[in-house]
Amino acid sequence: MLPLLIVLAFVLVPVLEIYVLIQVGEVIGAWPLVGLLAAEVVLGAWIIRREGLRAWGALYDTVRSGVLQDRELGDAVLVMAGGVLIMLPGLITDVLGAVLVLPFTRPLLKRAMSAFAARRMRAAEARGVRFPPPGVGGAGFDPFGARPGPERVETPPGPVVRGEVVHDDDTTSKT
Template sequence: MPIIEIALLVKVGGIIGGWNTIAIVLITAFIGAYFVKREGLHTLQKAQMKMQQGEMPGQEMVDGIMLAVAGVLMVTPGFITDILGILLVLPVTRHLIGASVKKHMKMRVVTSSGFNQQGPFAGDADPFGQQFHGGPRQENGDVFEGQYTDKSDSDTNPRLNK
């Protein structure tokens, strides 16, 4: 990406002049910072309203992350980063991109949860060297949970003699 940005800056600089190219880069950085600040404050106000109503500001959190990325892109010198930053600053495109990202993240969270059929502790050892195994399962995959009491005394259980 940096190589493409530099090549584009050099190409544009050769066409319109170096100082004009630098001026455009600086102007887009200032304009981008202004719009990121404006949209960020608007998003923060919406998030605070939702929290006061007892709701989770999920969309506003996604918007805030995208605005932070947009801010970094907008102040990074280059035309491609500016275009990507503008797409993240504009509410219409930000919501479209956010919906796509959320859909992708939901799919990744569901498909890569990291738990196997025996549960999260299957095959792990506890501090005493015992193995955790998944509990009895119903055919639909539910785990029955329960408690137990170790009724052995210290004479028959060598771990308790320490």
């Protein structure tokens, strides 16, 4: 279902954009329409630059403090996506981009996206899909693909006491 929607979006959105551009161009004229599209590209680039710096700063603060700042990162992602949509030539994508950029619509979008993700997770759990899948995440997970086995040393649970191993029965002589 989702791949069909994506294909339809890639086919229908450009057709709708062209139709709307023709209609608006007939009303305001060709040169004002070209000026409007150029101004939208400049505005989108400015938003992306500003929010890109803000997102980078939020990511840096998150790494430095170790505390996930999901609100700031979520806002930055939505505003950057809105800036990209505004930069694309077309009036429909500009309206969608403006919805993502405006500060009073972002909380609604974040709430809707959170509800959508929660609904998808519940549906996946009902089908018996585990997150993360077996072998990914949790105990024994290695992002580099090493599997647990006899050659792999696992850290035992509990506190780790740092120290030095001293062997009393050192058989090597130092002469």
